[in-house]
Amino acid sequence: MSQHATKHLTGASAALEGYDDLEKELQAQLANVTMDSLFNESVQNFKEGEVVRGRVMEIGPDRILVDIGYKSEGVVGSNEFPRPEDLNIGDEFDFYIEDPENEAGMPVLSKMKADRIKNWEKIQEIYENDGVIEGIINRRVKGGLKVDIGIDAFMPASQLTFRPTGDLEKYIGTKMELKIIKLTKRRRNVVVSRRKLLEEQRAGEKAALLGKIAEGIILKGEVKNITDFGAFVDVGGIDGLLHVTDMSWGRVKHPSQVVSVGQEIDVKVLSFDPNTERISLGLKQISDNPWKTAVDRYPIGSVVRGKVVSMTDYGAFVQLEEGVEGMVHVSEMSWTRRVRHPNEMLELDHEVDVMILSVDADAEKIALGIKQTQPNPWRVLEEKYPINSIVKGIVRNLTDYGAFVQIEDGIDGLLHVSDISWTKKVTHPSECLEKGQELEVKILNIDTDNEKISVGLKQMDSDPWLAVVERIPIGSVVEVEIAKLVSFGAFARLENGVEGLIHVSEIANERVQKPEEALKVGDKVKAKVISIEAADRKLGLSIREAERDEEKSLMSEHGGGDGGRVDVAAAMRDSVPESMVQAGRSLADVAHEMMAAVSKVETARAEERAQAAADAAAVAAEAAEAEAPAEEPKA
Secondary structure, eight states, X not given: OOXXXXXXXXXXXXXXXXXXXXXXHHXXXXXXXXXXXXXXXXXXXXXXXXXXXXXXXXXXXXXXXXXXSXXXXXXXXXXXXXXXXXXXXXXEEEEEEEESOOTTSOOEEEHHHHHHHHHHHHHHHHHHTTOEEEEEEEEEETTEEEEESSSEEEEEGGGTSSSOOSOOGGGTTOEEEEEEEEEETTTTEEEEESHHHHHHHHHXXXXXXXHHOOTTOEEEEEEEEEOSSEEEEESSSSEEEEEGGGTOSSOOSSGGGTOOTTOEEEEEEEEEETTTTEEEEESGXXXXXXXXXXXXXXXXXXXXXXXXXXXXXXXXXXXXXTTEEEEEEGGGSOSSSOOSSGGGTOOTTOEEEEEEEEEETTTTEEEEESGGGSOOGGGGHHHHSOTTOEEEEEEEEEETTEEEEEEETTEEEEEEXXXXXXSSOOSSGGGTOOTTOEEEEEEEEEETTTTEEEEESGGGSOOHHHHHHHHOOTTOEEEEEEEEEETTEEEEEOTTSOEEEEEGGGSOSSOOSSGGGTOOTXXXXXXXXXXXXXXXXXXXXXXXXXXXXXXXXXXXXXXXOTTTOBOHHHHHTTTSOGGGSOTTOOHHHHHHHHHHHHHHHHHHHHHHHHHHHHHHHHHHHHHHHHHSOOOOOOO
């Protein structure tokens, strides 16, 4: 054997001996290894970012100690638990290792991060399987809402409902089922949609509905939208139209009076077109038409109670029952008041007693009356106020044709302008009366059917024209006062108030162009009655004729014998100024000269008077007609 070989064998032998020594040493070490040392060596493999299972060991006010199998307990903040007060020793959870050892040698753990990791895996699985996840809307953000599905997800406003809604705030805090429509793994962004889930559900409902829909069936639906002409109702995947005329048997001004968006209602299928999938729905058709039996339930003359539901200028509509309304015209609201608008007596939503006046079931109309529920005061007026009785009243209103005098509350009598004065030509009642004035009037007429009363003021005194006819015959001379000057003459008032016309031609012997040249208002003069028209209450007067009669009377008083010859000198001695008898002329000569002049024109004057009287009567008639007011018919 060579030296090298010998050397090699010697080395191998030495190696085997060394290996035996190592084996002995290893066995000795294993004999001294404890379980704690093995546990400590195994935990050293925990790394940051791993998720481990841990058990709650100690609960503190701001931190929780957790056993995760490490040489020391891990620490978790109390805020990592949604309800730390509900924790118990021994509860187990998954935890995320944020730091294997902090300065105190304790692992720093996070339950929230572990939950997010687990949730993300769950969300990925639901998204891949096109499943449904539950979430809670927790706040509003630009363009939509943030939803808690285990992690923060975004839901665009357009994916909330079928139709856009501006009021997103009302959904905050709402729990709902959603579909995941987008998921980005790298950025861990999730977009969810409620609308997609509703559309899928609706598609299934629609298919089921199309298989069973038929005219006459009753379906449950939800009001989706309201318009002026009706409402659209989702009856299971299909929107049907509920027209406003099919909402109630009664009067409906706007669909919002009957239904509201989101309301669930039962509706009846009135018609269905399978080609266009259009459905007409009815709400009132679910119940019987109450108008069919309205005649039996509301006999004429019966008094019922109803609620005022609407008003117009001409009346109010009163709901007697659901679907049945009647109208109270303004003329049927009060026996005594002139009601211009129903709001003077009624208020919306107030209940009122009404009497059934007529029922037209075919036209679906009922006429109602309020005043008929109370005694008619006009029926007892004839007994209470006999014709020619005198009553006290207050002037309530003035019109062009008269005044309304309130006799009692709600009862007014008409005092026509022609019944205010016997003598004065009244063109407007304000010339003699004032609003609020108290006065006594006489009842002239009562029209119960038309609810009218005529009263008179001048009838409180006797007619002065009767005295004119009886005591002042034509040809008598009376003292009068000038009351008014007009272009064609003057109106003069007798002591009893009766006025007569003095035509301009009857003012003086000389021709007078204007009455104001010879007279003024307030003058007291003597005038002769030259005409009386009692029927038309016209009196003709003449100052000229009164003066002439006075002249004749004077001459007659100074007349003498000798065949009726007049002693002119004696008659004129006291009347003719001395300046007229000069140059040796005697009174007799002057008187004879004057009588000659009078005789000369006497015939001409007689003709002129006759013509003037005719003209005066014609002019007076025209003037009276021009000044008279346009009278309304008496009540």
